[in-house]
Amino acid sequence: MLADLLKSNDKIFKLVCGAGNECVQDVERLTYLYSKAGAQFFDICAKPEILKAAKDGINKSGIANDRYICVSVGMRGDPHIFKANINDELCTECGACEKVCMQEAIKDNKINSEKCIGCARCKNVCPNDAIYMTEHDIDLKKVLPELIKMGIDCIELHATSIDDEDVKEKWDIINNLYDGIVSICIDRLNLGNRQVLDRLTDMLSARAPYTTIIQADGIPMSGADDEYKTTLQAVAMAEIIQDAKLPVYILISGGTNSKTATLANLCNIKYNGVAIGSYARKIVKQYVNDADFYEPKVFDKALSVAKNLVESIG
Ligand code: SF4
Numbered sequence: 001m002l003a004d005l006l007k008s009n010d011k012i013f014k015l016v017c018g019a020g021n022e023c024v025q026d027v028e029r030l031t032y033l034y035s036k037a038g039a040q041f042f043d044i045c046a047k048p049e050i051l052k053a054a055k056d057g058i059n060k061s062g063i064a065n066d067r068y069i070c071v072s073v074g075m076r077g078d079p080h081i082f083k084a085n086i087n088d089e090l091c092t093e094c095g096a097c098e099k100v101c102m103q104e105a106i107k108d109n110k111i112n113s114e115k116c117i118g119c120a121r122c123k124n125v126c127p128n129d130a131i132y133m134t135e136h137d138i139d140l141k142k143v144l145p146e147l148i149k150m151g152i153d154c155i156e157l158h159a160t161s162i163d164d165e166d167v168k169e170k171w172d173i174i175n176n177l178y179d180g181i182v183s184i185c186i187d188r189l190n191l192g193n194r195q196v197l198d199r200l201t202d203m204l205s206a207r208a209p210y211t212t213i214i215q216a217d218g219i220p221m222s223g224a225d226d227e228y229k230t231t232l233q234a235v236a237m238a239e240i241i242q243d244a245k246l247p248v249y250i251l252i253s254g255g256t257n258s259k260t261a262t263l264a265n266l267c268n269i270k271y272n273g274v275a276i277g278s279y280a281r282k283i284v285k286q287y288v289n290d291a292d293f294y295e296p297k298v299f300d301k302a303l304s305v306a307k308n309l310v311e312s313i314g
């Protein structure tokens, strides 16, 4: 049970496949690889076909026993529900966006929206302002019952919006539909420290002690580099949650990499685990996208890289 894992002293490695990653092949391969490498917890987007892909990947790894799946739910204003689009009339086909997309979601000036995770890197480098983002909100009342029926271990709400009403509405829906472990992913892009803690206190009033994970998010989708500086905000956010002494489990996320655990330990943070997305996907991307991914000559290299990262969080 996920609850037992959280209660134990084990540090949990959570692989974040991407709350906006709707690519079946990507998710199946990532979950297979990281499950083999020792990751116990997997974060995926809230879609039945992606949940199936994650289950397939984990089952294929042969270690389905101690492996847990969390479905992530975004909300209005949350970058995780954005998708990039190209305005063909403004695009001059310079190729700059394709080079910076870590998801390899852009090819020949076209965006594969299943792969796009809404990070906006492409938008930020476009010299012609030809890229715009659109929001893709989901109907929780429709999607969650199906996912719960299929079998999940956790639901995560990205509670970063400035829209208090939207947060409350989605939080109530989740709590009414699901009585398992839930996770609140929260960052300080829109909220100050006081607002973060007020929101969490409010949300936790609906929950029994130690049935909630706080995913302390530094800077979402920013962990491309393996630097201490990149992970600084993630550790700082975890410290804010820790100092508030809330009855929760803390996972560090948002700018996480192989340096996160070292920095957190130096700062005396008592974290329960680390959730790594951008960096974990980046270091295995060349193998995961290889047509021969399942062949030992490719897979063994990927496994060695993934294992090093998983072991770094101890
Ligand atoms: S750079 Fe980010 S937002 Fe742009 S297409 Fe790639 S994943 Fe999507």
Ligand code: SF4
Residues within 6 Å of the ligand: 086, 090, 091, 092, 093, 094, 095, 096, 097, 098, 109, 125, 126, 127, 128, 129, 130, 131
């Ligand atoms: S960066 Fe902008 S102009 Fe260049 S290919 Fe991409 S969308 Fe087109």
